[in-house]
Amino acid sequence: MSTTRKRVYGYLAEFKSASALYKAAEKIRDSGFRKWDCYSPYPIHGLDGAMGMKRSILPWFVFFGGMTGTATAFALAYSTQVVIYPTIVQAKPANIFTIPAFFPVMFELTILFSGFTVLFGLLALTQLPRLNHPLFASKQFHRATDDGFFIAIEARDPKFNPEKTRSLLAEIGGDNIELVEEEDA
Amino acid sequence: MAHHPVTSAEIAIHGDHLDSSKVARVKGIAFFIALVGTAASLYLLFLAPEKTRGSFAYSWLFAFYFFLTLSIGGCFWTLLHNVSNSGWGTSVRRTFENLGSTYPWMFLFGIPLLFPQVQQYLYEWMNIHRAGHGNVKEHLHHVDHLLYNKYWFMNLPFWYGRVIFWGLGLSLVIIGLRKLSTAQDTDPNPGTSRLLKARFHSTYTLIIFALTITFTGFDFMMGLDYKWFSTMWGVYLFAGSALNSMAVIILVCAWLKSAGHLKHVTSGEHFHIMGKLLFAFTVFWAYITFSQYFLIWYAGITEETSYFLIRNTGNWNIAMIALVFGHFVVPFVILLQAWLKKNPKALAIMAAYTLCMHVLDHYLITIPERGISLGNIKPEVFGEIQVAIPGAFWGDILAFVSIGAAFVFFLLRAIGQHSLYPNRDPRILESANLSN
16 A cells, blocks of 8 residues: 555546547537646647637747847848948948848848747747656556547646546546546655 | 538539629629720720830730739649649639639730730840841841840740740640539539549649749740849749739639638638738748849849849839838738638738739839830830830720739639539538638
């Protein structure tokens, strides 16, 4: 018998197929849960709508990240090529009208900064990387990367109720319903 | 996606047809304007005083090539849909084909450009060739070494041969593909054979399309100044063509949808994809246009810079700068938004805006050449070289409205001929249930 204290993470239920998962997600969305998630081996089209997920804020981060890149490149090129060390080639102007020569750099840095914002913004929003997840305590959960379709409803959701949530999951077609407990370190 | 998926019960078994009485009035007016406008244009091209004939030749070329790019783009999207084995576009494919099917008609408006009476004001190189009287090569050897070297490509028989090929080639391609597609609508046993056939024939005919958009651009537009050349020219015209034919397709689909057609088979998802293509080609156009400018600006070679020397000086420069912001910066920022692309009405407004910018783009391709070429070719009639010819603007509007009305007429005619979507295509349900 284990002596460590355990904390309830929530219910994990398995669904037969992607479409069963999709329909179940719609029902959980409609019953008003907030802290829950779907797990499937591959992306399912339209599942975000079925889960009632809002649009990510990430595009806005990327937009301003990209703009920062454009401004950085312009400042860099302008200060070096016009202000500090004007480079005169073929009698072309060394002033603001040199801007066509800066465009490739401005373009590249826009892409680079956007790319960085996508990557790091995504990691921040999804709180990745992390060392462990409470669901790893489940023996069946590894199948989410192979052939299993799961829904997990967390216990910290205000609508969570040990009996009612379990019966809801069973009602909407969930199998192998399991109360996942994480070890409280 | 709360709504249920579209099933075959919701696909109109005999097709979704446009009620022809609804558009009869617009079609009639368009036909009348086209008829009267073309008659007036022919007078201005062939019979009017020489000063008018010269400047109107440019108006006609501008309007002709503008609408030709829209039709060529319709062929492009049809071919691309087939060859990429695409499933999403089946619901709107008929609109691609209808737009493409205006190509043979729009090409007919190029016929005046085949006459030396019109060519003499547009293509200086032809005048030099014609002055050779039979022994052209020998003549060129003495008067213009550049034209002598370009003779293998720029000679009159080859030019006429090419133009006839551009007219016939792509016409046969789009007529064939559209027939293949519309025959499916009434086939009691529709299978996949037409789909595979269309895919196969779209592969090599895509080459005909590529040659047509590139070399009509060379033969009609780049030839305005035979000394000038740009290796980006073909792809530059292609970018504008693909972008703005997509704008026309969006406008047509949004109109049909608001009139209660294309029900069940198109959704915000289709408009989202078409909006993304509009956005992508806005960026592509800017990329190509800038590349062309940049290469010429950096190299600073006399033969190449002439194009921008004309357009980036004086008042033309204001229009060129307006093009940078109006054709790229503004639509780029606006089209970034996803909700806008999913909303047919909002997207249609952006599509109409894009088309207006395309008018400006093509105006700046053709018209700044006018005052300079005419002054070069016949100073005794047109006076010295000038930036713009006063009053010639009205001719531009007349030519644009005449050919534009014809374009609207032939497009509406094509839309009314067959079902508005390929109702018996094996992929119609896949397309109707699109999610992206």
